[in-house]
Amino acid sequence: MPKRDTAQRRHAILAHVNAQGETSVETLASRFAISEVTVRKDLNVLERSGLLLRRYGGAAPLPQEMLGDSVPSLSPGKRAIARAARARIREHNRIIVDSGTTTAALIGELNGLRGLVVMTNSLTVAAALRELESEPALLMTGGTWDPHSESFQGQVAEQVLRGYDFDQLFVGADGIDLERGTTTYNELFGLTRVMAEVAREVVVMVEADKIGRRIPNLELPWARIDTLVTDWRIEDAAAAAIERHEVTLVVAEAGDNDQGS
Numbered sequence: 001m002p003k004r005d006t007a008q009r010r011h012a013i014l015a016h017v018n019a020q021g022e023t024s025v026e027t028l029a030s031r032f033a034i035s036e037v038t039v040r041k042d043l044n045v046l047e048r049s050g051l052l053l054r055r056y057g058g059a060a061p062l063p064q065e066m067l068g069d070s071v072p073s074l075s076p077g078k079r080a081i082a083r084a085a086r087a088r089i090r091e092h093n094r095i096i097v098d099s100g101t102t103t104a105a106l107i108g109e110l111n112g113l114r115g116l117v118v119m120t121n122s123l124t125v126a127a128a129l130r131e132l133e134s135e136p137a138l139l140m141t142g143g144t145w146d147p148h149s150e151s152f153q154g155q156v157a158e159q160v161l162r163g164y165d166f167d168q169l170f171v172g173a174d175g176i177d178l179e180r181g182t183t184t185y186n187e188l189f190g191l192t193r194v195m196a197e198v199a200r201e202v203v204v205m206v207e208a209d210k211i212g213r214r215i216p217n218l219e220l221p222w223a224r225i226d227t228l229v230t231d232w233r234i235e236d237a238a239a240a241a242i243e244r245h246e247v248t249l250v251v252a253e254a255g256d257n258d259q260g261s
Contacts, residue, residue, distance in 0.1 A: 007137070009034070010042050011130075014051055017059050024058040049140035050123065050152050062123065076254060077207040077231035078105045084252035085170060085205050085229050091115050093167040096195050097125050099151030100172035102205045104128060110136065119164065121152040121191060139164070146188055153188045161194050169199035171220070173206050175213030178241040181222045182206075183215035192219050201226045208233035211242075222247060 009032060016031065017023050025043070029036045043059045046052045053060045074082075082105035089095060092115035097103050099122035107128040110116065116136035120126055121143065129138050143157030171192055173182035182204055184192075196202045202224055208231050222245035229250040242249050 006042075010046060013039070013042055014046055017052055018061045022055055022058060022060040026057075028058070048142045050121075050142045050145070051126070051140065074101070074105050075207065077209075077233070077252075078102050080231050080252035080254055081205050081207065081229050082106045082109050083255065084250050085203060086110065086113075088201075088203065088227070088229075088250075089113060089116070089168065093117075094119075094165070096120065096161075096166050096169045096171075096199055097122070098169065098171040098192060098195060099125065099149055102172040102207065103170050106170055106205070107132070110134070119161070119166065121157055122150070124150065141191070143191075146186075149186050149188065153191050157191050158194045161191070161198055164198060166199045168201045168203055169195045170203050170205055171195065173204060173210060173219065175215040176204075176206055176211040176228075176242075177214050177218070178212060178238060180218050181225060182218075182220045183213070184217045184219045185215055187217065189217060189219045193224075196220055196224045203227045203229060205229050207231055208235075208238075211235075211238045 013028055013032065016028070025036050025039045028039045043054055047054045053062060078101065081102060085106050086109035091113050094117040096119045097106060104122065104125050107125055111132050111134055114134060117139065118129055118136045119139040119141065121141040126138060126140060129136055141152050141157035141160045143152035144154035146153045174185050175183040177183050202220065204225055206228065211230065211234060225247050227248040227250060228242055229252060231252050232254055234251060239249055
């Protein structure tokens with residue numbers, strides 16, 4: 001069976017389980033006219049991708065507390081940054097979108113881009129991707145669920161990432177240390193570093209009010225960052241400091257709906 005048909009079938013199985021709740025292997029085999037062996041293989045793949053939970057004899061949807069808010073509210077800065085970041089993506093690119101509200105804002109801008117492959121460790125991002133009309137091919141890291149970052153982390157996720165190569169990584173940050181790089185409150189930042197290793201361009205998406213914020217945990221040093229996208233509120237001194245690190249600085253302008261915010 002072609003890979004496209006397999007992916008479509010697994011997508012349909014996932015949609016069925018999410019709609020109907022806990023479902024048996026026997027029911028899925030009958031519903032999709034495939035063998036129970038094939039169903040079990042599909043369910044195992046979906047579970048490793050972090051999209052459902054295996055149960056004895058079947059599968060169940062992920063609990064709501066793991067999904068978080070499906071539509072996080074977006075500030076004017078996040079919307080502008082998402083538009084500017086989207087302008088850097090070409091059709092058929094292979095991209096990674098890290099967890100976070102700023103990076104998640106990018107997903108709504110991807111409609112119309114054909115042939116994208118998107119890897120993520122975020123269920124929120126994955127759910128948003130499935131809502132797009134031009135739905136990209138979705139890859140998930142799987143791994144250990146981290147409730148603090150609401151994302152998958154850990155060695156399993158790192159091993160999955162190292163099996164691929166990507167054109168771009170889009171990643172956020174809790175803070176931007178003008179001397180060191182991106183910083184985070186989260187102690188689990190190893191996966192972000194692996195994401196940067198396997199991407200040809202690392203794009204940091206961050207609102208201007210986080211620039212200059214010093215946090216103890218260094219996530220990505222400036223040497224690992226290619227581009228930083230921020231909003232119109234960035235100060236001139238901060239912009240100059242970033243550019244001294246030979247990082248491309250993209251300043252997103254406010255849109256018509258962002259004026260006065």
